[in-house]
Amino acid sequence: MPTRTHIPLESLLVTLPATFRDVLEVIQANTLGIVFLVDADRRLIGVFTDGDARRALLTGVELDDTMTVDSPYYNHAPHSLPYDCEISEIWDLFEQTLRCIPLLDANQRVVDYSTRERIKHFMVLEPNIGEQEISNVLECVTSGWISSQGRFIGLFEKAFNDYLGGGHAIAVSNGTVALHLALNTLGIGRGDEVIVPNFTFAASINAIIHAGATPVLADVERDTWTIDLEELRRLITPRTKAVMPVHIYGQPARIDEIMEIAAQAGIFVIEDCAEALGACYKNRRVGLDGDATCFSFFANKGVTTGEGGMVVFKDDEMTDRARILRDHGMSKTKKYWHDVAGFNFRMTNMQAAVGVAQMERIEELLHRRKVIFQTYDQLLSGCQGISLLPKNSWSENSYWLYTIILDGYGESGRDLLLAHLGHRGVDSRPGFYPLHLMDPYREFAHGTYPVSTYLSANAICLPSSFSLTDEEISHIVEIFIEELAEIAPTTA
Numbered sequence: 001m002p003t004r005t006h007i008p009l010e011s012l013l014v015t016l017p018a019t020f021r022d023v024l025e026v027i028q029a030n031t032l033g034i035v036f037l038v039d040a041d042r043r044l045i046g047v048f049t050d051g052d053a054r055r056a057l058l059t060g061v062e063l064d065d066t067m068t069v070d071s072p073y074y075n076h077a078p079h080s081l082p083y084d085c086e087i088s089e090i091w092d093l094f095e096q097t098l099r100c101i102p103l104l105d106a107n108q109r110v111v112d113y114s115t116r117e118r119i120k121h122f123m124v125l126e127p128n129i130g131e132q133e134i135s136n137v138l139e140c141v142t143s144g145w146i147s148s149q150g151r152f153i154g155l156f157e158k159a160f161n162d163y164l165g166g167g168h169a170i171a172v173s174n175g176t177v178a179l180h181l182a183l184n185t186l187g188i189g190r191g192d193e194v195i196v197p198n199f200t201f202a203a204s205i206n207a208i209i210h211a212g213a214t215p216v217l218a219d220v221e222r223d224t225w226t227i228d229l230e231e232l233r234r235l236i237t238p239r240t241k242a243v244m245p246v247h248i249y250g251q252p253a254r255i256d257e258i259m260e261i262a263a264q265a266g267i268f269v270i271e272d273c274a275e276a277l278g279a280c281y282k283n284r285r286v287g288l289d290g291d292a293t294c295f296s297f298f299a300n301k302g303v304t305t306g307e308g309g310m311v312v313f314k315d316d317e318m319t320d321r322a323r324i325l326r327d328h329g330m331s332k333t334k335k336y337w338h339d340v341a342g343f344n345f346r347m348t349n350m351q352a353a354v355g356v357a358q359m360e361r362i363e364e365l366l367h368r369r370k371v372i373f374q375t376y377d378q379l380l381s382g383c384q385g386i387s388l389l390p391k392n393s394w395s396e397n398s399y400w401l402y403t404i405i406l407d408g409y410g411e412s413g414r415d416l417l418l419a420h421l422g423h424r425g426v427d428s429r430p431g432f433y434p435l436h437l438m439d440p441y442r443e444f445a446h447g448t449y450p451v452s453t454y455l456s457a458n459a460i461c462l463p464s465s466f467s468l469t470d471e472e473i474s475h476i477v478e479i480f481i482e483e484l485a486e487i488a489p490t491t492a
């Protein structure tokens with residue numbers, strides 16, 4: 001299944017005999033600089049390119065001359081491939097500078113063609129932008145409300161609150177600054193410690209560092225991939241001001257227990273929900289428990305605004321403080337008067353315009369992702385050598401990015417698989433690297449982190465875009481299983 005349509009195949013076909021004029025008109029119209037010459041049954045006879053045309057005309061061919069099967073002016077032995085070939089075979093021909101390859105059925109009939117543009121590459125996550133998103137952005141652009149004032153900011157915050165079912169949502173420029181703003185608003189900075197899981201995207205720890213606080217890395221649990229409660233208890237010191245549980249890959253952390261531990265220790269909880277919009281914990285939406293909860297609307301998220309984020313507070317006073325900090329720390333009543341040194345963390349009206357349209361169809365956007373996960377689960381459930389995302393009775397994943405563990409394949413086996421999948425048109429990703437192994441974060445380690453190290457080395461994320469069809473998922477799984485069989489596990 002190597003190609004999809006753009007320029008229809010019909011506009012590349014010429015049945016011989018035909019006049020040179022007819023052939024040139026087809027080349028001119030299809031803009032590809034090539035035609036496939038076929039017989040009355042559509043069987044491939046040869047190909048004729050714009051270069052062949054130039055050479056023929058220079059040797060004195062007239063436009064009204066007839067090109068026959070025996071004509072010397074075209075390539076009688078062109079490259080072609082079977083329709084059900086592997087994408088890698090097509091890429092091999094492109095590497096030999098071929099630009100347009102006829103694809104044939106078992107009877108040598110032309111049934112499709114491949115160009116670089118037509119090769120289907122399954123991206124790991126693509127945004128889904130609809131007409132309403134475009135129309136909202138157009139309104140911003142044509143009305144001039146393109147910065148951080150305009151009607152869509154308030155509408156987006158309200159729609160987000162309504163979806164979560166509570167809290168005070170504040171729209172910001174991305175998920176990382178949502179975390180930064182949460183930390184600042186809660187008064188966390190120099191000399192304070194914040195406990196954060198070792199298995200997360202680095203934005204979580206970067207926000208702590210840039211807020212001036214000291215991150216303290218905790219390992220994660222094998223059965224939720226989220227912060228290990230024993231580690232959390234062990235790492236709390238008199239300097240601890242907050243814990244930042246991360247609902248990694250949309251897997252809810254054990255938030256009730258975390259809230260309890262935090263209450264006993266007198267520390268804040270800042271939830272990193274960047275990947276968890278729509279996830280559920282004990283039948284409630286993730287994102288309403290912590291003192292602050294932070295979301296991301298990066299292009300690959302379930303709901304996107306291009307770049308964008310949201311921080312949600314429970315407390316009215318914190319909400320007011322965060323709004324001021326987001327807007328340079330400027331007084332709400334006295335223009336250009338600053339009571340505090342703030343930030344410009346504002347979202348633009350254009351981003352919010354996209355967000356408003358996305359929130360109108362959030363159920364559709366998230367539901368399709370859920371079905372995609374279920375389809376993968378079904379197709380992969382009997383597959384040897386892998387473990388699916390862990391499930392439990394008290395939480396539901398946000399269905400952000402389909403991630404599995406290759407049992408014991410290790411980083412080298414996993415990376416080999418990533419490369420092989422890529423060669424066959426399937427974009428995939430490794431798990432996040434454990435923070436303690438990277439230079440900027442080594443000094444914040446307090447242990448050896450066996451679970452995050454194992455998950456990271458063996459995790460692989462498969463394409464999870466909203467637009468994937470069931471047929472495409474089956475195709476991806478087929479390729480995945482074939483390629484996995486070629487690679488041996490390397491570690492216990």
Ligand SMILES: Cc1ncc(COP(=O)(O)O)c(C=O)c1O
Pocket residue numbers: 174175176177200201203204246248272274275295296297298307308309
């Ligand atoms: C766990 C986690 N936290 C924070 C962020 C930061 O969000 P953003 O990219 O919007 O800054 C991300 C980004 O994807 C993330 O995955």
